[in-house]
Amino acid sequence: APQFTMKLTTTTANDADVEWLNTLKQGIDARSGGRIKVEVYPASQLGSAPRTIEGVTMGTVEVALNASGFYEGLDPRFGVLSATGIFDSMEQGNKVLNDPEIRKLLSTYGASKGYEVLSVFMHTPVAVVTTKPFKTLNDIQSKKIRVPGSPLFLHTFKALGAAPLSMSLGEVLPAMQNGTIDGAVGGNTIFTSLKFYDVTKSMTYLPSTHIAVVAIINSQFLKSIGPELSAIVKEEARKADEHIYKWAIEDSEKSRKLWEQNGGKSYTLDGADAALFVKDAGASAEAVFSGNAKQQADYKVFKAVAEKYRKN
Amino acid sequence: MSFALGFLPVLFLLCGFPIFIVLIASASVALVFFMQMPMPVLHQTLFGALDSYPLLAVPFFIYAGELMGRGSITTRIVDFVQEGVGPVRGSVGLTTVGTSAIFGAISGVSAASVATIGRAMLPALRKDKYPEPFSAGLITAMGAIDVVIPPSVPMIIYASAAQQSLPKLYAAGVIPGILISLMVAAYVIWFASKHKIGAERKFHWRPFLHATARSAWALGAPVIILGGIYGGIFSPTEAAAVACVYSMFVTCVVFKELRLRDVLEIARTTALFTSQILIIVACASVFGWLLTVNQVPANLIEWINGLAVPHWMLLLTVNILLLAVGCFIDPISAILLLSPLLVPMMQAIGVDAIHFGIIMTVNLAIGLFHPPFGINIFVAQSVLGLDLKTIYRGIIPFLLIYLAALILITYVPWISLGSMRMLMG
Amino acid sequence: MVDKLVNRVETLLALILIGAVLLNCVNIAGRYFFNYSITGADELQIFGMIAISFIGLFVVSWRQRHLRMDVLVRNAPPWLQVMLEVAERVLTLAVALLLLFVSFEYVARMFQLGITSENVGLPMWIPHAVITIGFALTAAVTVVQIVARCRAVFAAGKKAGEV
Ligand code: NA
Ligand code: NA
Numbered sequence: 016a017p018q019f020t021m022k023l024t025t026t027t028a029n030d031a032d033v034e035w036l037n038t039l040k041q042g043i044d045a046r047s048g049g050r051i052k053v054e055v056y057p058a059s060q061l062g063s064a065p066r067t068i069e070g071v072t073m074g075t076v077e078v079a080l081n082a083s084g085f086y087e088g089l090d091p092r093f094g095v096l097s098a099t100g101i102f103d104s105m106e107q108g109n110k111v112l113n114d115p116e117i118r119k120l121l122s123t124y125g126a127s128k129g130y131e132v133l134s135v136f137m138h139t140p141v142a143v144v145t146t147k148p149f150k151t152l153n154d155i156q157s158k159k160i161r162v163p164g165s166p167l168f169l170h171t172f173k174a175l176g177a178a179p180l181s182m183s184l185g186e187v188l189p190a191m192q193n194g195t196i197d198g199a200v201g202g203n204t205i206f207t208s209l210k211f212y213d214v215t216k217s218m219t220y221l222p223s224t225h226i227a228v229v230a231i232i233n234s235q236f237l238k239s240i241g242p243e244l245s246a247i248v249k250e251e252a253r254k255a256d257e258h259i260y261k262w263a264i265e266d267s268e269k270s271r272k273l274w275e276q277n278g279g280k281s282y283t284l285d286g287a288d289a290a291l292f293v294k295d296a297g298a299s300a301e302a303v304f305s306g307n308a309k310q311q312a313d314y315k316v317f318k319a320v321a322e323k324y325r326k327n
Numbered sequence: 328m329s330f331a332l333g334f335l336p337v338l339f340l341l342c343g344f345p346i347f348i349v350l351i352a353s354a355s356v357a358l359v360f361f362m363q364m365p366m367p368v369l370h371q372t373l374f375g376a377l378d379s380y381p382l383l384a385v386p387f388f389i390y391a392g393e394l395m396g397r398g399s400i401t402t403r404i405v406d407f408v409q410e411g412v413g414p415v416r417g418s419v420g421l422t423t424v425g426t427s428a429i430f431g432a433i434s435g436v437s438a439a440s441v442a443t444i445g446r447a448m449l450p451a452l453r454k455d456k457y458p459e460p461f462s463a464g465l466i467t468a469m470g471a472i473d474v475v476i477p478p479s480v481p482m483i484i485y486a487s488a489a490q491q492s493l494p495k496l497y498a499a500g501v502i503p504g505i506l507i508s509l510m511v512a513a514y515v516i517w518f519a520s521k522h523k524i525g526a527e528r529k530f531h532w533r534p535f536l537h538a539t540a541r542s543a544w545a546l547g548a549p550v551i552i553l554g555g556i557y558g559g560i561f562s563p564t565e566a567a568a569v570a571c572v573y574s575m576f577v578t579c580v581v582f583k584e585l586r587l588r589d590v591l592e593i594a595r596t597t598a599l600f601t602s603q604i605l606i607i608v609a610c611a612s613v614f615g616w617l618l619t620v621n622q623v624p625a626n627l628i629e630w631i632n633g634l635a636v637p638h639w640m641l642l643l644t645v646n647i648l649l650l651a652v653g654c655f656i657d658p659i660s661a662i663l664l665l666s667p668l669l670v671p672m673m674q675a676i677g678v679d680a681i682h683f684g685i686i687m688t689v690n691l692a693i694g695l696f697h698p699p700f701g702i703n704i705f706v707a708q709s710v711l712g713l714d715l716k717t718i719y720r721g722i723i724p725f726l727l728i729y730l731a732a733l734i735l736i737t738y739v740p741w742i743s744l745g746s747m748r749m750l751m752g
Numbered sequence: 753m754v755d756k757l758v759n760r761v762e763t764l765l766a767l768i769l770i771g772a773v774l775l776n777c778v779n780i781a782g783r784y785f786f787n788y789s790i791t792g793a794d795e796l797q798i799f800g801m802i803a804i805s806f807i808g809l810f811v812v813s814w815r816q817r818h819l820r821m822d823v824l825v826r827n828a829p830p831w832l833q834v835m836l837e838v839a840e841r842v843l844t845l846a847v848a849l850l851l852l853f854v855s856f857e858y859v860a861r862m863f864q865l866g867i868t869s870e871n872v873g874l875p876m877w878i879p880h881a882v883i884t885i886g887f888a889l890t891a892a893v894t895v896v897q898i899v900a901r902c903r904a905v906f907a908a909g910k911k912a913g914e915v
């Protein structure tokens with residue numbers, strides 16, 4: 016009989032998060048000799064992102080995997096991962112996250128809070144779906160746009176002249192349909208999997224902006240399973256990372272195609288507007304992080320490492 | 328484990344203990360004596376269950392309903408309806424069916440519908456001498472139509488858990504919603520004719536026009552709310568708050584019936600109702616959490632999968648499972664737990680995922696007023712002050728109607744899919 | 753004395769409800785007319801609803817207004833009804849104390865971790881603490897009710913003894 020039970024949770028379904036968790040489960044199943052029973056709970060079955068993250072720190076669930084933005088309440092430093100201008104592409108992003116300096120930095124998070132960062136990987140490019148096409152920055156002036164609850168997104172979209180607001184995710188689609196809001200920001204795969212193309216056709220990819228997801232694990236659990244099993248868990252997490260890099264890129268490409276097959280249009284901002292966006296979003300990041308010395312320091316590290324992996 | 332999660336709750340329930348104690352005490356016993364689960368999960372899940380934006384519609388709509396009922400908004404609407412429908416048998420019952428359906432297009436939370444429609448229609452039903460169990464059953468059962476007619480919170484959850492299109496799901500719910508309403512309406516007419524209810528009154532223009540004039544402000548409430556939602560000014564949850572402020576304005580400023588003190592007093596009553604109802608929602612969610620981590624739903628579905636029965640039987644079995652689950656778990660948890668497991672299974676036998684979403688919604692709608700744990704029953708008990716025995720007795724015929732509708736909706740996919748195609752083009 | 757406290761708490765919860773309604777409407781007006789949204793308005797309303805539900809539990813307990821399925825019990829013989837009442841009170845007290853304990857630990861941990869809410873940055877131990885407060889107050893009124901009941905029984909017994 017298994018000595019330990021390990022509950023892995025996420026709020027999404029059929030995406031890179033679930034694929035990563037399932038890969039981890041297979042890896043542990045194969046190597047732990049049945050000593051650990053791994054259970055995967057996708058689609059918020061054990062609660063929302065904030066609750067399962069708390070759950071890891073309390074030991075009610077062992078692993079939570081969510082978009083980095085959800086961890087800002089736990090440690091504001093996770094906010095750095097949402098900043099525009101660090102992750103230019105999924106490929107470069109994964110290289111940045113795999114860099115020894117970044118690995119070392121992330122391993123210090125959570126030390127005093129009862130959790131460890133088990134993995135961070137690139138999930139999707141960030142896009143904006145809008146009821147009217149968003150091709151230039153002028154198109155979103157005064158538009159009501161739902162943004163994820165991160166101070167960074169709020170600041171950036173305000174700076175760009177839009178009217179950002181927070182809204183519970185379930186209400187976003189009907190609200191766009193009725194015209195209560197004009198658009199929403201999120202990973203491109205979420206919009207295709209929730210079939211937003213039934214309501215709007217326009218999706219604009221934001222330059223140099225991506226969603227990184229973070230998996231945390233309860234430290235007490237790692238301790239309780241002993242050094243051998245805990246090494247297996249960590250090694251299998253890295254193997255799942257290696258697997259997910261390619262998988263997530265293909266998944267977001269698949270989503271882009273699916274969007275277009277359903278009559279959707281994909282836009283990107285042109286050179287001048289893209290540069291302006293990156294500049295404004297960078298200024299927002301500087302402004303938001305200026306209030307917190309740790310955030311500011313980590314932001315600097317991330318920016319420097321990101322530069323290392325830029326081609327030109 | 329089955330002692331703590333199966334036997335104990337039934338025992339506590341039969342002992343007449345408060346529902347929240349039934350749920351949380353059994354869950355605690357399971358945690359303390361049978362599981363190696365950290366206790367903080369109790370707190371975490373209690374908080375998590377209520378940390379939900381759409382749930383705000385419950386206290387807000389109860390408040391709006393109470394304000395309308397304490398002022399004269401409700402009676403004005405009732406007078407308007409009674410003068411308007413004239414000598415039709417069962418007219419007030421039919422009005423209850425109609426207003427429930429319209430309210431369904433406003434709200435996505437069934438408990439809100441029972442509170443608001445019940446507050447408005449129960450006095451009128453009593454005035455027309457409908458038997459109390461009939462009224463109780465009609466109001467609690469028709470409240471469930473709210474989740475079948477869009478907007479619908481359970482459909483939002485299904486769309487995201489099963490990765491289906493919410494607009495398509497909404498469109499697919501319209502004809503099933505109308506079908507259920509018509510079936511209930513037919514029963515109301517038959518019942519009223521049999522018991523000779525409400526036919527003495529004749530239609531006269533003068534009192535009708537008078538009632539219309541008197542009710543203009545009152546009728547403004549549904550107009551503003553529907554217009555606001557579909558005109559893109561506010562969301563369905565926000566509509567509940569708008570309804571409160573509109574009712575405050577009309578009763579305090581226009582009709583000058585209530586003073587600020589009354590507004591506060593009504594808020595006190597509403598807070599009490601809210602607590603009575605939501606504490607049960609929170610405790611039920613702890614129970615659901617425990618069932619999930621004990622793999623109860625997964626095992627049930629594995630068992631069904633192993634039955635190897637014809638497709639129509641499989642559909643029937645799944646319906647029975649959903650009904651059984653709906654009796655004990657709230658729709659939102661039920662959808663989160665079951666749809667990832669059931670949708671692939673249904674698609675494998677050729678059932679459209681949108682069609683199945685409607686089957687699931689109607690099943691769980693029935694669970695909303697199905698004894699013992701139907702949340703609509705608790706709302707009728709707390710907000711309308713109805714006796715539990717009366718409610719249970721009154722529900723039976725409506726339960727049968729819903730079941731008949733469920734069979735039609737399950738085996739005639741056109742009802743859902745045709746509705747979707749017609750409305751989505 | 754308890755009555756007075758219950759009344760005050762009930763008024764506080766009523767004010768929270770009215771505050772949430774107004775905040776919601778101000779947010780709609782802001783968004784529609786001024787293109788301005790109050791960050792975290794929804795979060796604050798939800799926390800208000802949670803406070804109403806859990807602190808309200810104490811009001812509901814004191815007024816004995818819990819929802820229950822008492823169809824069967826109402827026709828039970830008096831001795832059984834008394835026994836069930838005793839069992840219910842004891843069980844309620846046990847559950848309230850357990851949750852008080854569990855919830856206090858949870859809140860203390862939240863405080864220690866310094867977790868803040870997603871939109872307004874409110875320390876999360878504050879909204880979580882309403883559960884602790886709710887069960888503490890519920891445990892307290894249950895004790896008061898048990899004591900009052902014991903006294904009544906004792907007084908009745910004494911009277912019977914004197915006769
Ligand atoms: Na509805
Ligand atoms: Na139910």
